[in-house]
Amino acid sequence: MMESRNQKMLGIIGGMGPLASAEFLKTIYEYNLLGQREQQSPKVIVYSDPTFPDRTEALLRGNDQILLANLIEALYQLCKLDVSNIVICCITSHYLLPKLPYQLRERVISLVDIILKKILDQQKKHLLICSTGTQKLEIFQNHILWQYTNNYIVLPDESDQKLIHQMIYYLKVKGELQKCLPILEALQAKYNVQNFIAGCTEIHLLNKHLNLVGGNGKEDIFLDPLTIIAQELWNISLLQEYTDFPNTIAAFRFISQIFSQDFNTPQKIGKYN
Numbered sequence: 612m613m614e615s616r617n618q619k620m621l622g623i624i625g626g627m628g629p630l631a632s633a634e635f636l637k638t639i640y641e642y643n644l645l646g647q648r649e650q651q652s653p654k655v656i657v658y659s660d661p662t663f664p665d666r667t668e669a670l671l672r673g674n675d676q677i678l679l680a681n682l683i684e685a686l687y688q689l690c691k692l693d694v695s696n697i698v699i700c701c702i703t704s705h706y707l708l709p710k711l712p713y714q715l716r717e718r719v720i721s722l723v724d725i726i727l728k729k730i731l732d733q734q735k736k737h738l739l740i741c742s743t744g745t746q747k748l749e750i751f752q753n754h755i756l757w758q759y760t761n762n763y764i765v766l767p768d769e770s771d772q773k774l775i776h777q778m779i780y781y782l783k784v785k786g787e788l789q790k791c792l793p794i795l796e797a798l799q800a801k802y803n804v805q806n807f808i809a810g811c812t813e814i815h816l817l818n819k820h821l822n823l824v825g826g827n828g829k830e831d832i833f834l835d836p837l838t839i840i841a842q843e844l845w846n847i848s849l850l851q852e853y854t855d856f857p858n859t860i861a862a863f864r865f866i867s868q869i870f871s872q873d874f875n876t877p878q879k880i881g882k883y884n
Contacts, residue, residue: 621844622694622718624685625659627666627701628783631812631837632659634819635700638841653844656692658685666703667744667776679707686715696720698840700812703744722836726808727756729834730763737834738765738802741810743776751810765802782813788820795832809835 621639625632636657644652660681669678682704689697697718699705705723708716730737739751751757751764767775775798778791795817799805809818818833 619695620654620656620693622689622692622697623655623657623700624682624689624697625657625700626661627663627704628813629659629661630783630786631815632657632700634816635698635812635837635841638815638819638838639844642841643844656689656694658689660685663701663704666701667742670703670706670744670748675707675710678704679710682707683711683715686711686718690715690718694718698722698837700837702750702810702812703742703748706744706748706750720840722812723751723754724756725836725839726810726834727751727754727760729836729839730760730808731756733834734763735806736763736765736804737806737808738767738798738804739808739810740775740779740814740833741808742779743772745810746772764808765804767798767802771798771801779811779813782816786816788817791817792821805832807833809833809837812837 623632623635625635636655639655640652663681664674664678666678669675682699686697695718698720699722702722705721708719708721711719739746741751745751746766752761766772774794778794782788782791795807798807807814809815814833815835815837818835818838821832
């Protein structure tokens with residue numbers, strides 16, 4: 612198993628923001644290095660470019676061409692280094708996946724795919740924590756699996772979405788994780804949820820912090836796609852199931868599985884409960 616793992620290499624496009632993608636690399640080795648020889652750990656290349664335009668600002672203004680060009684260039688650079696799959700550490704940038712050339716798109720592990728498939732597996736109510744760009748562009752709502760998962764996903768109201776967006780940018784600039792905890796507690800109480808979707812990669816920092824400090828049931832409250840990738844990277848063929856999911860025959864096979872299994876019928880979730 613270890614030998615086949617070293618035959619493949621993961622690429623990461625980071626810098627959006629830099630701390631989150633750097634922490635993701637650390638998470639990969641925390642799950643795949645401890646307790647074994649370092650020569651058996653995964654091969655990973657990080658392309659960190661903090662000069663990417665602000666994704667929310669660019670996409671909401673319709674100025675996606677520069678962002679798309681930067682993303683394509685980064686993907687090509689990683690492909691030249693023979694990576695087998697690529698993680699884009701920015702969920703807002705996933706809006707551009709359908710616009711990528713197919714030979715690039717097929718290598719991208721979609722964080723949105725991971726989140727929605729895990730929601731189907733868990734069938735637990737989660738509050739979506741994401742940037743305003745992701746929310747207004749309806750990146751999750753436009754996914755093929757949304758119609759099967761939306762009853763388990765609670766969307767914050769407009770004022771709370773603004774607060775969440777400010778919290779995300781506070782994490783980018785300040786990195787003061789402890790100050791975000793009262794916001795999470797208030798959201799849990801208001802929306803009657805215990806769990807959150809890490810719909811922005813900056814939340815990976817917060818998830819790691821909560822798992823470190825633990826206590827009071829605060830650990831493991833995030834469905835965090837970056838942590839899931841780190842946990843499952845030993846079997847990269849499994850992660851390939853998340854590449855370009857909405858645009859391949861895998862989508863139709865997965866939908867068929869939904870109807871062939873005895874899933875619980877979800878109860879309609881209201882605005883706050």
